[in-house]
Amino acid sequence: MRKTLYIIGLSAFVFSCTSQQNVKKTTYKPKSPVTQPKTMVKTPVQEKKKPQISNEHGVEFFTTNVGDITKNDNTVSYGSIVSAKPAGYKVVKTYFPAVAQNFRQRYLILHYTALPDDKSITVLTQQSVSAHYLVNNTGDNEIYQLVDENKRAYHAGISTWRNDKNLNDNSIGVEIVNTGYIADTTGKRVFAPFSEDQVKKVAALAKDIVTRYQIPPTNVLAHSDIAPARKQDPGPMFPWKKLYDEYQIGMWYDEAVKQSFYELAVSTELPMKYNEPSFIFNVQSQLQKFGYGTETSGSWDDATKKTIEAFQYHFRPQNYDGIMDAETWAILQALNQKYPIK
Numbered sequence: 001m002r003k004t005l006y007i008i009g010l011s012a013f014v015f016s017c018t019s020q021q022n023v024k025k026t027t028y029k030p031k032s033p034v035t036q037p038k039t040m041v042k043t044p045v046q047e048k049k050k051p052q053i054s055n056e057h058g059v060e061f062f063t064t065n066v067g068d069i070t071k072n073d074n075t076v077s078y079g080s081i082v083s084a085k086p087a088g089y090k091v092v093k094t095y096f097p098a099v100a101q102n103f104r105q106r107y108l109i110l111h112y113t114a115l116p117d118d119k120s121i122t123v124l125t126q127q128s129v130s131a132h133y134l135v136n137n138t139g140d141n142e143i144y145q146l147v148d149e150n151k152r153a154y155h156a157g158i159s160t161w162r163n164d165k166n167l168n169d170n171s172i173g174v175e176i177v178n179t180g181y182i183a184d185t186t187g188k189r190v191f192a193p194f195s196e197d198q199v200k201k202v203a204a205l206a207k208d209i210v211t212r213y214q215i216p217p218t219n220v221l222a223h224s225d226i227a228p229a230r231k232q233d234p235g236p237m238f239p240w241k242k243l244y245d246e247y248q249i250g251m252w253y254d255e256a257v258k259q260s261f262y263e264l265a266v267s268t269e270l271p272m273k274y275n276e277p278s279f280i281f282n283v284q285s286q287l288q289k290f291g292y293g294t295e296t297s298g299s300w301d302d303a304t305k306k307t308i309e310a311f312q313y314h315f316r317p318q319n320y321d322g323i324m325d326a327e328t329w330a331i332l333q334a335l336n337q338k339y340p341i342k
């Protein structure tokens, strides 16, 4: 009995291996001399239109959707295609693009260089820091690409946002030439403005990048957002609201929602609870929920102050003192309501 079962099992195994081989022959070698009934040859895969690849200066690009956008809206493939070149074999990259894929580029991070044009180029090309793009301040129509979009640039450093860490791995970095800040007599940071030309360049570039990689508004961030303890860039002079209003890039809050949170904040929360650990814990939790890597210590510690300052650079640039006032608190809550974690 046992022997019979063994033989049945063995023949089933042999059969399954053979049939797998047959499937392979049918699917992957359509020009095989093995004669197949017409219905077998006409597989759905063969009926599919093969995506076109264009070749520019020896680099190949997909120019059309290689996935099924109705099943996964993140499968359009752009950028150079890098494939293996195994000796003696042909890698075929156009026949079977998988639906199960997405982009590695999931964030857009904006920076300022804190240097003038010439020094920005030198530092970002000759030293241990880099960015994918550099937006100059010379008034021309050029944007410099320093690193291929498919490769990592060294722009984010130690960084965190929501569940992600080390954002060099999954972001496109854009550096903008700007001299940064100087401290005034009271120690307050005074930031240099961005020229109108630069803002237009950044907006056009950002629009192109977020559209191609389908980067959500919650992932278009300042360097200061992902590293608030270390970084201030691109600072409060960068017009995030303009980018949102005029180019639909990044996040911004709804004024009416902010107003309702503001009224609650000024009437009860701030006057009565400001120094209560439970309120501070709530503020820190909301900062954390929004995306910042804040600890929930229950006290107004230095790390929390720097995080609030980073938040103000981005969303309340008129005053960036690092103090959680009623307006800042209302904006944070309005943003969390509008952009919940999915």
Ligand SMILES: [Zn+2]
Residues within 6 Å of the ligand: 110, 111, 112, 155, 223, 231, 233
């Ligand atoms: Zn930076």
